[in-house]
Amino acid sequence: MDDRDKSGIDGKNQDLERSREAPDGEFLTTNQGVRVADNQNSLKAGERGPTLMEDFILREKITHFDHERIPERVVHARGSGAHGYFQVYDSMADYTTAGFLQDPSTTTPVFVRFSTVAGSRGSLDTARDVRGFATKFYTQEGVFDLVGNNIPVFFIQDAIKFPDVIHAVKPEPRNEIPQAASAHDTFWDFVWLTPECMHMIMWVMSDRAIPRSYRMMEGFGVHSYRFINAKGKSHLVKFHWKPLLGVHSLVWDEAVKLGGQDADFHRRDLWEAIEAGAYPEWEFGVQLIPEEDQLKYAFDPLDPTKIIPEEVIPVRRIGKLTLNRNPDNFFAETEQVAFHVGNVVPGIDLSNDPLLQGRLFSYLDTQLIRLGGPNFHELPINRSVAPVHNNQRDGFMRHTVNTAPTSYQPNSLGGGCPFQAGTTNGGYHTFGERIDAQKIRERSDSFRDHFSQATLFWNSQSQVEQEHIVKALRFELGKVMTPHVRQHVVDLLTNVDLDLARRVAEGIGAEVSSNGRAAADAMKRLEADWDKFGVTSRPGKVRKQAVERSEALSMAHTIKDTARSRKVAILAANGVDGEQLETVKATLTEAEAVPVLVSPLPTVKTSSGKALQTDKLLMTAGSVNFDAVFVPGGKESAAALQADADALHFVSEAFKHCKALAASGEGTEVLLAANIAPPSTSGKTNGHRATNGHSTTSLASLGSVFVEPKAADLKALGKQFVRAIAQHRDFSREETKQAMRVPA
Numbered sequence: 001m002d003d004r005d006k007s008g009i010d011g012k013n014q015d016l017e018r019s020r021e022a023p024d025g026e027f028l029t030t031n032q033g034v035r036v037a038d039n040q041n042s043l044k045a046g047e048r049g050p051t052l053m054e055d056f057i058l059r060e061k062i063t064h065f066d067h068e069r070i071p072e073r074v075v076h077a078r079g080s081g082a083h084g085y086f087q088v089y090d091s092m093a094d095y096t097t098a099g100f101l102q103d104p105s106t107t108t109p110v111f112v113r114f115s116t117v118a119g120s121r122g123s124l125d126t127a128r129d130v131r132g133f134a135t136k137f138y139t140q141e142g143v144f145d146l147v148g149n150n151i152p153v154f155f156i157q158d159a160i161k162f163p164d165v166i167h168a169v170k171p172e173p174r175n176e177i178p179q180a181a182s183a184h185d186t187f188w189d190f191v192w193l194t195p196e197c198m199h200m201i202m203w204v205m206s207d208r209a210i211p212r213s214y215r216m217m218e219g220f221g222v223h224s225y226r227f228i229n230a231k232g233k234s235h236l237v238k239f240h241w242k243p244l245l246g247v248h249s250l251v252w253d254e255a256v257k258l259g260g261q262d263a264d265f266h267r268r269d270l271w272e273a274i275e276a277g278a279y280p281e282w283e284f285g286v287q288l289i290p291e292e293d294q295l296k297y298a299f300d301p302l303d304p305t306k307i308i309p310e311e312v313i314p315v316r317r318i319g320k321l322t323l324n325r326n327p328d329n330f331f332a333e334t335e336q337v338a339f340h341v342g343n344v345v346p347g348i349d350l351s352n353d354p355l356l357q358g359r360l361f362s363y364l365d366t367q368l369i370r371l372g373g374p375n376f377h378e379l380p381i382n383r384s385v386a387p388v389h390n391n392q393r394d395g396f397m398r399h400t401v402n403t404a405p406t407s408y409q410p411n412s413l414g415g416g417c418p419f420q421a422g423t424t425n426g427g428y429h430t431f432g433e434r435i436d437a438q439k440i441r442e443r444s445d446s447f448r449d450h451f452s453q454a455t456l457f458w459n460s461q462s463q464v465e466q467e468h469i470v471k472a473l474r475f476e477l478g479k480v481m482t483p484h485v486r487q488h489v490v491d492l493l494t495n496v497d498l499d500l501a502r503r504v505a506e507g508i509g510a511e512v513s514s515n516g517r518a519a520a521d522a523m524k525r526l527e528a529d530w531d532k533f534g535v536t537s538r539p540g541k542v543r544k545q546a547v548e549r550s551e552a553l554s555m556a557h558t559i560k561d562t563a564r565s566r567k568v569a570i571l572a573a574n575g576v577d578g579e580q581l582e583t584v585k586a587t588l589t590e591a592e593a594v595p596v597l598v599s600p601l602p603t604v605k606t607s608s609g610k611a612l613q614t615d616k617l618l619m620t621a622g623s624v625n626f627d628a629v630f631v632p633g634g635k636e637s638a639a640a641l642q643a644d645a646d647a648l649h650f651v652s653e654a655f656k657h658c659k660a661l662a663a664s665g666e667g668t669e670v671l672l673a674a675n676i677a678p679p680s681t682s683g684k685t686n687g688h689r690a691t692n693g694h695s696t697t698s699l700a701s702l703g704s705v706f707v708e709p710k711a712a713d714l715k716a717l718g719k720q721f722v723r724a725i726a727q728h729r730d731f732s733r734e735e736t737k738q739a740m741r742v743p744a
């Protein structure tokens, strides 16, 4: 048996073992294994003389360094990855022969890479962007790659437009500005000239494009693929990843600030969660359409700008993905991993989605240049755990030492090996779809409804989510300098939803007709200008969708039952009440949240004299780095924090970002000093009154703000606090404008 034929959860880990290097207890050597006596001085002609060409140690070291960089990915350059495993819940044999989906006792090793799309390799994590969600399954039948995104649709319907959309969103060609941002003229110019973008635009302008964590994003295969069962029956299948922590996002102000505070926010979050044993988990879901039912719906399942609403075909959850191990080496694994939508295994097949068809060419092609030749499948992170035998030979960086006397097939001199498997021995068999057609360079009419699902998405959002979309569009279009581009995007929005268009237009000085024919007027304006610029993919008839709203499209309905792995800042200074701090901390820890002591000082002395090590200095961490804030009492500590502008900003910003806050004892006064209060507070209540007239009683009336001024029942305080953290945010603060009132 081939030594790579390893199975189970640890199969890939064992496979990687033969490539690992560790220097423990070893001498420094050259790449040839020669021990290096002196790594500090080059070989010179005399103490003050020139360096000698002869110094092969110097030259080898510098030459290798000079060649360390490889091209970054042309898209999705910024990313981070992790190892894990996948297990199916029940056999899917009725639908697919794929071996890893047959038996719940089979564990399949995986490597997942998350990414942003537009930015360079060193760009910020929290940019407004689509996130890549690419999964490599190392199955016993070969590698299966599911190369998806955290948004279920795409900008364009045909691969021939991919270079255009990417050139438009990347920094502008004359000055390479802006980095990792779609808020610029060329992107929105492409959008108004490409009306098929509109559904995707709704998603990328929503908070889905600024996730709280990779661990709290959904994933989607986007295209329809095929499942093929043992009888050769085909179902179209859409793939989903559903995070067990729920789907949660940042707010825009927070995302912007995190870009400066911690450009590695998502990378760090993933790394730290796995190191702490809070393994990210997703359920694997499928939506299945029998081959013969493809044309029964108000959308074409081959059109990648459309979803299948979950109310129309529910997502069946068929298994679970767990990420439980960080890579050993970022470059070797996360950078060199090469995903390809053409990496499929028997039982999983492709569809005719014209975007998918183009991708089938693109990935292998780009990796030939990115990884420098045709042998990157041999790199440890990419190599299959199933045996690999074929007659492909040579090329740059070939690792395999092929020992066979022949490298062709059929052969007799090599005993006929390797043999074709045929379908009886598990050979890949393509679904025999009947195709009888004329060659045409055209778009199917069934792809021309560019608005109805954009409207469905808008209608399905909560009030707060809608407001965030409006603000995102105002921000993006506000950065567009060309008036006709701004106006035409609003014209497209007018055909999605009139209220949306009006609200955006108001903020950026664009027009929406008020004569009752706004959508038609907007379309007329667009048509006239589309004619000038040769736009052929015009919108067709809007098709009535089976549902007007879909709960699954709104994050308001997501899982909100756990504070697990949420980071909670405990803000304290010298003289903090250690008992209050420890009691609430214990409740947080019990809920598997992660308490972090934040202080202006490197060490905090409690009121009883105990020294606590600070986890994060206040000057290095804004509250944007945390999910919630607790301020324990202690007279001296509370006074110091009230006198510290950074501490007050920390608290008020957490409130502004709708996060849960708690305070006990004198800590309550820090909240009051940070001006946290309901809009109508007059100070005429019985609670403690701060100098600004607000009172602890008025604090207690705020949602997701919990105070125990007398520190009486800290356990109850902790429990309420944990429940609010699980809710992720209290957006009612935005609805009542409280969050806007607090000076940041």
Ligand code: HEM
Pocket: 072, 073, 074, 075, 076, 079, 113, 114, 115, 131, 132, 133, 134, 147, 148, 149, 154, 158, 159, 160, 162, 220, 221, 222, 223, 337, 338, 339, 355, 356, 358, 359, 362, 363, 366, 367, 370
């Ligand atoms: C015609 C359309 C598309 C083309 C031509 C295309 C092309 C590419 C290319 C060239 C890369 C870099 C690959 C590498 O260097 O290893 C890439 C990466 C990626 N693409 Fe696409 N792409 C397309 C559409 C999509 C769509 C629709 C999705 C989502 C369903 C997607 C998801 C990804 C992901 C997740 C990565 C990053 C993979 C990684 O982490 O290494 N792409 N794409």
